Amino acid sequence: MDVRQPLQLLAGLSPTQFMRQHWHKKPLLVRQAIPGFKPPVPRAALLQLAGREEVESRLVQHKDGQWLLRHGPFSRRSLPSLQTREWTVLVQGVDLHDDATHALMQQFAFVPQARLDDLMISYATDGGGVGPHFDSYDVFLLQALGRRRWRIGRQKNPTLIEGMPVKILAHFEPEEEYLLEPGDMLYLPPGWAHDGVAEGECMTYSIGFRSPERAGLAHEVLLRVAEAAADEDDAPIYRDPRQSAVATPGAIPAQLQQFAREAVQHALAQPGALERALGEALTEPKPNVWFEPSSSRGLFERVVLDRRTRMMYDDQHIFINGESYHAEGPDAELMQRLADERALPPQALAHASDEVLQTLSAWCDAGWAHA
Template identity: 65%
Template sequence: MDITQALPLLGGLTPDQFMQRHWQKRPLLVRGALPGLRPLLSRAELFGLAERDEVESRLVARAGRQWQFRRGPFRRRSLPPLAQPNWTLLVQGVDLHDERAHHLLSRFRFVPQARLDDLMISYASDGGGVGPHFDSYDVFLLQVQGRRRWRIGRQQDLALLPDMPLKILANFEPEQEWLLEPGDMLYLPPRYAHDGIAVGECQTYSVGFRSPAGAELARELLQRLSEDAAERAGGQLYRDPKQPATGTPGAIPGELQQFAREALQAALAEPHAVERALGEHLSEPKPSVWFEAAPPADIGAGVRLDRRTRMMYDGRHVFINGESYRAAGRDATLMRRLADQRHLDAAQLAGASDAARGLLASWQQAGWLQPLAEPR
């Protein structure tokens, strides 16, 4: 993607300008971001996704001041009638299950893959919404069917309504209000309070982003690093031949503390261990994702990543679906191009080494990528 090219999606801004002026800073309303946009999935297809066990879905309904919340899967007969107002069906990760949704999500790849999360579809009857709330992550709200009225504000009072199944702001104070038509889009930075109410039958697509908390990230990295700790720290046992008799047996010896400190340092001594663990964590597919093994196929005409595959890289590694590989030279350039473009044609593959071709072939058999000759 050319990040210096102005995009209607961003209201005539280039991706570079958008990231500098708006990303994590201030909202942006774009009229006609995707002119002529229509729902990618029919209502029946969306409801069909919500029936599947591996698809995350939620149902939110309001009756007066009371809210109801349920998690899927949902059989069609368990959903409210279409004519009933004030209910919303949320279907998460649609890009993992539908190639059209995956293609739409790819329009937002001016943000690092490590931050891009998924595409959620919100189907609502007239008056449907999830109440005034705020998210801890960036979000693009793309109107696809019908209209939705959005009110937003830089909320200072984050108190929530008590005894509710949803996190709804108790004292929402909107500052701006817009009615979005199909093709319009609203970008909101993290913690910007917002409330969207459907005007008639409505579909809104939400492009969300990952924002891991420091504690969560530290826990994941330490767990991954611990898997190799025994090999690096060695099996040497603690010895204390000079330990004197003690009258304070409850005190931990300083020598034992030093032994533990050295063992931990040895476990972390591998250069770039943290970077490797981070890349493996960020490229790990969601728990609901699995791949089916495929018979060997000719990949000489090119390859494309499966829409569920997460592939990234740093200066020394290539990461794909939670695994890491050392990469250097022309092969590293090739693999980085695959991560950026999500496909390689025959000309780009021509310079690949036998090792790189073998690796791509193993990924094809694992179901992580397909021959480019198949429909994209």
């Protein structure tokens, strides 16, 4: 992608301009971001997805002045009728289950894959919504069917109404209001409060981005660093030949504390340990994701990553679905291209080494890619 090329998707801004002027800073309304947009997942198919065990779904309903929340899966009969007002079904990670939806997400590939999370689809009847709230992540709200009225504002008071099953702001302060029709899109940075209400039957596609919490990311990375350290041969064992007799046996020896501190520092000091652990954590598939093994037969006309595959890289490694590979030279460049473009054409594979072809064959056998 040429990040300097203006895009209709971004109201005529180039990705470079958008990231500099709007990303994490201020909203952007784009009329006809995708002209003539037709939802790749129609209502019936979406409600079928909401009925599957492996798909995360929720039903939010505003009834008699009360907010109700239920978690799926939902049979069609368990959902309100289409003539009932003020209910919404939200289906998470639709890009994992539909190729066209996954392809739609790739239009936002000017943001690092490490930040791209998933595409959620919300279907609502007239008056449906989830109430005024704010998110801790960036989101593009693409109108796919019908109309939705959005009110947005910089929220000064983050207090939520207590005792509610959904997070609803107690003092919502809208500053702007927009009515979105199919093909229109609204970008919102983290922390911007918003309230979207369907005007008639409505479907909205939400392209969301991951914003890892520091503590959670530290847990994931340190866990993988520790697992790598556990495989180390001839690791030192704690010894205390000079330990004296103690009258306070409950006290932890300072020498043992220092041994633990040095163990952690040693694990983190290994070349590439933190970077490798981070890449593996970022590409780990979600718990509800699995792959269907296939046979590549060793013949490649082209290779395409499966829509569920997460693939990234750094200067020394290739990461795919929670695993890491050391790579350098032409092989690394080829794998980096696959991570960026999610496919390799025949002319690129013609120059691949035997080692790369063997690796790609193994990925195809695992269902991570397809030949």
